[in-house]
Amino acid sequence: MTFSPLHFGDRLEVINPAGTMGIVTLWSRVDHVLRVVRDAGIDLSSKTSPVAAAGTLYGNGLREMLRNLLHNPQIDTLIVCGRDRSGSLEELTAFFERGVEPYDNPHARYEPVEGFGTPSCVRIRGTSRILDDLVTPALFRRPPTIVSFWPLQDPDVRDELRSFVAGYRPSPPPTPERIVVPLPRVRITSFPCNPREHTIRAGDPLTAWKDLIFTLHRFGVPVRLAKGERRELQNVKVIVEEPREIPEEDLVRWGYDPVHLRRYQEAILEGTCSEDETYSYGHRLRTYFGVDGLEEAARRLREDPEDRKAYVVLWDPRRDLQAAQGHPCLVSLFFRRFQERLTLTAVFRTHNALDAWLVNFYGLLAIQRHVASACGMDPGAVTVVSQSISVDTTQMDRAAFIAAERSFRYREDPMGYFRITVDEEAIVVEHRQGDFTLHTYRHPKSSRLQHEIARDCAVSDINHALYLGRQLARAEACLREGKPFVQE
Template sequence: MNFIPLYFQDKLTIVNPAGTIGVLTLWSKVDYVRERFRQAGVDLDAATSPIAVFGTLYGNGLRELLRNLLYNPQIQTLVVCGRNRSGSLEELQKFFAEGLEYGASPLVSYEPLTSGEQVSTCRIVGTNRLIDSLVRSEHFLATPRVCWLGEPKDDGTLARIREFFNGWRPEKQAPVTEKDRQEIALPRVSISHFPSCPQAHTIVRDTFLEAWQELLFIISRFAHPVRLAKGERLELQNVKVVIQRPVFDPEEALREFHFDPEKLRTYQRDFLRGEKGADETYSYGNRLRAYFGADNLKACLERLRADPEDRKAYLTLWDNNRDLINPKGQPCFVSSFFRRFDEKLTLTATFRTHNALDAWLPNVYGLMALQQWVALRLGMPIGPITVVSHSISIDRKELDRALAVVGRRPFGIREDPCGYFRISLDEGEILVEHRYGDVTLKEYRDRKAVRLQHQLARDLALSDLNHAIYLGRQLTRAEECLRTGREFEQE
């Protein structure tokens, strides 16, 4: 029986198709490992070698490897010689020794097969490796022998290779034929969401529309699927959005996203109205200005008039005695905090729950009216609005609408609020100046980019992902120029 790969044929190096040994090089280059085998005196002739194939694994090809083995049951031995950087060796060993444990992952699922066969997400026992349920150790006619010969660069590896092949004899097993080949489908992975800390997302944008588009992107990419009484949702927790310039967006831009500017202005007026309509169970204006027997918004204004640095201009809309007991009619907007900061009036608002697609933008327009009402009477300029949403979600049935908005999400280079960096070579070292405006905040020096990376990360010297990637590129270039003696000029 000749070796015929079902997967990664272009990435495998076949030696003798009739061989019964497969060599896994893990994270090492195949050509390098082959050369070490040649140095050890291993037969690599295409007609006589016991080795059928060399191939890498890299930790992500395990599903394909197992299927290639099932389709080629003549492979009796897997010789592993390579850098084991991702634990692939242990995952392979434990697959055959301990098998799989079933249990759905909240992150990964598999698309249904045309055959109708169910596919579950499993974990290799004793590891963190997720894998599908279609291939199991009991499917193998004979469990392949896994032999670890070490890393190819190690001093003792050549001796171990020689020892293994000098003592190697084919395993005694019943002859295999074409009928013994097993071809098992490879299911397509369906990602419900990308991994992140679902309680730690922060968005900082200049305008409401920019922030809303970024918010929908974050939810569509990272939100976890949940099932509520009202249906399936994609949810994140404690999302913080900072709008740095809270002014009315251009009307044309609002209409492009099907928001009526006049309706938003009406909503702003209603947000400040203390009366509650007969057909309303609650209104934000009523909770702010009348519900608790006082105009609490006006009380916050008076506190700030008396002391602009007062930190008690805080009001809540949630009534524990009513809202924890009644089955419905609870406000989503639950608190606000006014604070003079950097000589401007800032507003932080908290929402218990938030419909990101339809409610978030009107709500923040209401907050803008709230902030402007106080700032105008204080004669104070307006600062950022911060919105914290304890539970923010999208109806799964509306995901297509959200993705249509996300598809128009702009991208541009944003200045890092932590400052910028000037990089140069100085007296045999890389000099990194952390600057803000025309002021140098701190200097970092070292010959190695990796050590500078750790120093900058320790100091939280930058906050923008794009900035961090740029800085990494420049530090790498600077180190290379330092090593080779070439002139370095920061891009």
């Protein structure tokens, strides 16, 4: 039986197809390792070497490597001699020694495979490596012997490797048949992220809403609630810098009725609750607690524009923690003057992103304008914090349509900008805001400047950060080569 890889055949260095050993170089370059092995006096001839092939193993190729081994049962030994930067050696050995365990991967599912059913996710015990369950240790009638020799720079290690290969004797495989296990296709359900740190900033509410739907569509985590399956994120913060009504034609395009939104704005300021309602926002804000929260907030700000007690709550623990139904989603409002304008921060306990977020935002516009007028300020930014925000999975096609609208747009980083020059000795980076230099960084290595700028949290926009990285790399190359540098 000769070596015949199913996967990564173009990346493997085939030495002797009739060999029964494999060399795994992990993160080290294959050509470098083979040169050292050859110099150590180990036979790598294409006709007589016991080594069939050599290749890397960064970690993500483990699924393919296991399938290659099943397809080549004559390979009984794996010699590992390379630098292990990601724990891939531990994962390889743990697969055979500890086995796998079921793992519920929230970000991906496997598509059905003809003849094999629908694979499930498993995890190699004691590691974080996720695989499909089509290949398990039980399929290997004879697991390969795994031996490690590192560092090869050590003469004693090279001597041990030479002695091991000299004493090696191949053994016939317990079954001569090749086993072919297909690689299942992965269906991404959500992209990995920290589901509690998303912040969206936009100039207007429509752009903010579309960015919010994009974020949920891409990063929302599948959950099963009492109401059904949802894609959820937690503690999402949306900042709308210039809150204003959306043009009616845009509202209609996205399925919203302008008349309904105007009526909602009127209703949210009313302090009544009809008999067929368990609660209303206006009632909770203006009547329920025996005080008109909006008028009291305005009064405090009139008396002291820097007052920080203009805080209104809608959640009643005595009732809402025990009631079976009728729980307000909007739970608090905080009014605060900032740069001579009245800002509003609203916290929602739960939020339906597709159908409720924009409607609720229109209500917040009415509330903010009412309080701003009563205390003599102009309205400023509105921040909406959604502690749990989700999309019904049955509406993901609609969410995908909205998410597809997202396109690149340039925005200035509120942290400032950078002016980069090069002198005879170093890269000089001025962190600026307007006409002022906030700080000057200086070093010949762009990597050092990268770490210093990151340490100071001087960049907040990912596009800005990528641009800065490109310019620093160019500046370092110009400094090294003695060429003039001009920032793009």
